[in-house]
Amino acid sequence: MIDGVDLGGRRVIVTGGASGIGVETARALAAAGAEVTVAVRNPAAAEPLVREVAAAPGPGSVRAAAIDLADLSSVAAFVREWQGPLDVLVANAGVMALPERRITAEGWELQLATNHLGHFALALGLHGRLRAAGSARVVVVSSGAHRGAAFDFDDPHFARRPYDRWAAYAQSKTADVLFAMGARRWLADGITANALNPGWISTNLQRHVDDATMRALGAMDDEGNIIEQPYYKTPLQGAATSVLLAASPLVDGVTGRYFEDNQEARTVADGDGEQAGGVAPHALDPHAADRLWEYAAGTVGR
Numbered sequence: 001m002i003d004g005v006d007l008g009g010r011r012v013i014v015t016g017g018a019s020g021i022g023v024e025t026a027r028a029l030a031a032a033g034a035e036v037t038v039a040v041r042n043p044a045a046a047e048p049l050v051r052e053v054a055a056a057p058g059p060g061s062v063r064a065a066a067i068d069l070a071d072l073s074s075v076a077a078f079v080r081e082w083q084g085p086l087d088v089l090v091a092n093a094g095v096m097a098l099p100e101r102r103i104t105a106e107g108w109e110l111q112l113a114t115n116h117l118g119h120f121a122l123a124l125g126l127h128g129r130l131r132a133a134g135s136a137r138v139v140v141v142s143s144g145a146h147r148g149a150a151f152d153f154d155d156p157h158f159a160r161r162p163y164d165r166w167a168a169y170a171q172s173k174t175a176d177v178l179f180a181m182g183a184r185r186w187l188a189d190g191i192t193a194n195a196l197n198p199g200w201i202s203t204n205l206q207r208h209v210d211d212a213t214m215r216a217l218g219a220m221d222d223e224g225n226i227i228e229q230p231y232y233k234t235p236l237q238g239a240a241t242s243v244l245l246a247a248s249p250l251v252d253g254v255t256g257r258y259f260e261d262n263q264e265a266r267t268v269a270d271g272d273g274e275q276a277g278g279v280a281p282h283a284l285d286p287h288a289a290d291r292l293w294e295y296a297a298g299t300v301g302r
């Protein structure tokens, strides 16, 4: 996938690397020679990938380590156990459209906790390790769904407004883009951060989407069979932009941007449709990025 790029000796973390886009991202980076750690809730689920890469020729490797991004103590334990510098962190794990409002032990709405706050705590905890690499990258897997909602600083956990599972997902994915932009403060440490939309891919992510919504999207027939949409990418195609941002010299020194289809996305008006592509102005607002950074740092206790 990244011909001519040698990641030999580079240490990479891919969260959620036991399924979907994360597997393909980990596989591609290991094929380029990287030492990949897939950070997953259930390390046994990553065993097939670990074994497959171990049996393949070449110096790349994959190992699995446990993390629950929705549990701050689990994130802290992962950080404590990490040894040595870290070249690339791919913040890929995510949940979408939970039907009920679910709250973590810390009192955070679960989609925001997993998709943003847990990853923020992980990146902050590993900041010294990233800096120690000399030239490190953070890759944040957002979504075109970010266009559906700005970050609601007054009620991020839906404590007062009615819970809306799509607004919760959209807000968390806006937070992903703002996080990459807020991380421009790390450029002086040799760390860049960029966000991306992988595109539409049929994965486990859609497991909470009810049948009526799937039918409305044209993604399910009357018998309940999934209809592969013409615009769906394969998981491998979905991983391509993550891999580009993790490994390509084309983005050396580039930070705080949003990519899709292997290139920087154009800015579109807030509220434009999901299919149109592009990044919403509310996700590129530098004041919102700084405000979110302060909010997240306070929330995760740093």
Ligand SMILES: NC(=O)c1ccc[n+]([C@@H]2O[C@H](COP(=O)([O-])OP(=O)(O)OC[C@H]3O[C@@H](n4cnc5c(N)ncnc54)[C@H](O)[C@@H]3O)[C@@H](O)[C@H]2O)c1
Pocket: 015, 016, 017, 018, 019, 020, 021, 022, 039, 040, 041, 067, 068, 069, 070, 071, 091, 092, 093, 094, 095, 096, 114, 141, 142, 143, 144, 197, 198, 199, 200, 201, 202, 203, 204, 205, 206
């Ligand atoms: N599939 C799509 O169409 C699509 C579109 C846009 C964005 N994305 C984003 O791509 C990323 C990968 O999704 P995918 O499509 O491969 O789905 P997926 O469900 O296959 O992968 C998500 C992974 O995250 C892991 N995860 C969830 N909660 C976790 C937690 N608390 N701690 C640790 N790991 C956790 C899951 O176990 C799973 O392995 C997500 O961030 C998603 O929002 C996907």
